[in-house]
Amino acid sequence: MQAAPGQAGQVPIRRASPPIFQLFLTSCMLVVALLKTSLHQVPEGYVGMYWRGGRLLTRITDPGLHLRLPLTDSYELVQVTMQTDKVTDIPCGTKGGVSIAFEKIEVVNRLSKAHAYDIIKEYGIHYDKTWIYDKIHHEINQFCSFHTLQEVYIDKFDEVDEKIRDALQADITKYARGIEIISVRVTKPRIPEDIMENYVMMEVERTKAMVALERQKVVEREIEVERTRAIAEAERAAQRSRILQA
Template identity: 55%
Template sequence: MDPQQQQQRGRAAQPPPGGDLSAILTVFMAFVAIAAMILVPASFSSANSSFSIIHQVPEGHVGVYWRGGALLKTITEPGFHLKMPLITQFEPIQVTLQTDQVKDIPCGTKGGVMISFEKIEVVNRLRKEFVYETLLNYGVQYDKTWIYDKIHHEINQFCSAQSLRQIDEKMKDALQVDCTRYAPGIEILSVRVTKPTIPASIKRNFEQMEEERTKVLIAMERQMVAEKEAETQKKIALAEAEKNAQVSKILMEQKLMEKDSSKRQQEIENHMYMAREKSLADADFYKVMKEAEANKLKLTPEYLELRFIESIANNSKIFFGNKVPNMVYDQRLLGNFLNTAGRVEA
């Protein structure tokens, strides 16, 4: 390194004059102050929010602004935004679900017993389209007016008249009714009420009442079960009786059909028998009539005389005496008489 370069380096290493150093410090401090005003987030504290230019609105919130104490209608979405320092104040307002816890709520019953609810949780949400109207009417602490203070009032209204199982739903309805009427932006989603702290003596009485109530419920359930069983048995008996009645009816109808069939069969047999007997009687009548006609045709003097001679010839006995010719003569007279009578009738 030549002597000229060493001389230049020595000059460069020498400190600047005192006036130049103070000017540099002044510029540096001004730069730091401006950077702090620009870069410090407004969400650190409400005191710093008035000095910052850039501020951040977190997710689930919207940004609201005041200028000279007056609420502005400007509502910003989550992200980085600019505002005028010292003049405009900023506040993030949550518009997603949030849970407010109200603790140690005293309540006096009708009987003069003091009880207290350890904690009541209210799940609520401020609707984005009602942020300006709600803050304008009730401020940033709107939930103190319509949730915290309202809970104390409603608990004193309900605890002495309602059971623990009804308070949750009643409280939700009561809060929502007034919010809908006066602060429509506040939406009450649910209310969870813990069991109250009760004096030992009252608690024991309450437990005894619950035990008795449980016993009554058990007895009622047993009675219902017994009634159901009896009703089931009754239905089974009715079904069995109906089945037997139907079987008896079917058997009776079957027997009646058999009797009817036997009756028709007997009637057919009777008709057949009568027809057969009638045919036989007609045949006998016809036979007798024909025989009568034949006999009538046979009653001639010659035939009668032949039959007389045959009968005389067939006699195994012969009589002798004076009256034998008379007997023969009488027989001939009898034959002649019968022949004459037949001709007269014809």
Template identity: 60%
Template sequence: MLPYVTRYEPIQVTLQTDEVKNIPCGTKGGVMIYLKKFEVVNRLRKEYVYETILNYGVKYDKTWVYDKIHHEINQFCSAHSLQEEYIDKSDQIDEIMKEAIQHDCTRYAPGIEIISVRVTKPSIPRTIARNYEQMEEERTKVPIATEMQKVVMKEAETLKKKAVTEAEKDAQVSMIYMNQKVNEKESIKRQQEIENEIFLAREKSLADANYHRVMKEAEAN
């Protein structure tokens, strides 16, 4: 290289993180939100350095990372509602953006490899944020109420089982008492029968003795 004649540019081929902040995002419903920070971890493969620089210059990442981020975010936001972006698909946006950026890089600039994408949760108007906070508060109350209901039902079930147990116990005691009374009456009845039998036997014995006495007297006469 000749000084002041030859110009060179250092090209990084290790992992690098490109960062874009405060990206405006207009939702399908017309609400304007902002993504505070968008980070793209990428790498330029050594074997594609010359081809990539030749086609897109040393600032290739401006075209395929920075500008691409704005484009993909606008595409995503305009096709989704605030509910989808802020709640439903907030955990999917990283992977969606990674695939979208990598798709065009693979097609037009294969030397650029997108390793990962990190997107912070969007900043939304305070009034709307408060609505979501109230929704979350109400949603939190549901499992608490459900658990309380389970506790009440469990207590009621316990009281019911206790009442059934007490009723069964009382019924068993009553049955035992009734059987005892029946046995006592049967015992008294049996005792009376035995006494009657003894009485009859005694009366019969007396009658027989009297009969024999009368017969003896008759024979003697």
């Protein structure tokens, strides 16, 4: 039997199948990519909080390695140990109408892990902007508006830390339970240069007056010592005189 024309001597063509190694490598790369986007670490002092499609989940993770759904879940680290928020350049006007500014106020605070979900759901991940940064501005302006420059800068300055802390904590306890204000540190405010010069002069004069007063006290003590000594000498002389006359 003769072969059909054009088919003599031809080798059958086979389709090449994908190499098994290439499929394995592709699968490994896909698994690594998924793990890279889903595996994450929560460090000490923080908890992990998760959102799915924009909705905050009740899931809260402790420090360690954790997994999340790579395409639908996002997460944020929330600090639950002591942290210090610094609020800078806070302008305010005193009762007498003088404009001053506090260069820096430090607020040491802590978020309770037990209340983290409620706080973050209500006020967002930047809850401290509402309850610390913005609130500090309000409380400082309240304090300044009720006091004179003399009171703010000198007479009542040592009370500012405690007053601001108590005011912050009172509102937080009422509306955002779970944030603890541990301490507040307030730096001396900037005041107009001409007024500052007057305060410097007053401080110099006050120092001179204190030095003069201390000198006067020393002189008075020396006079008292001399007077006591003279009285003692007179008494001894009188005793000797009585002995000689006896």
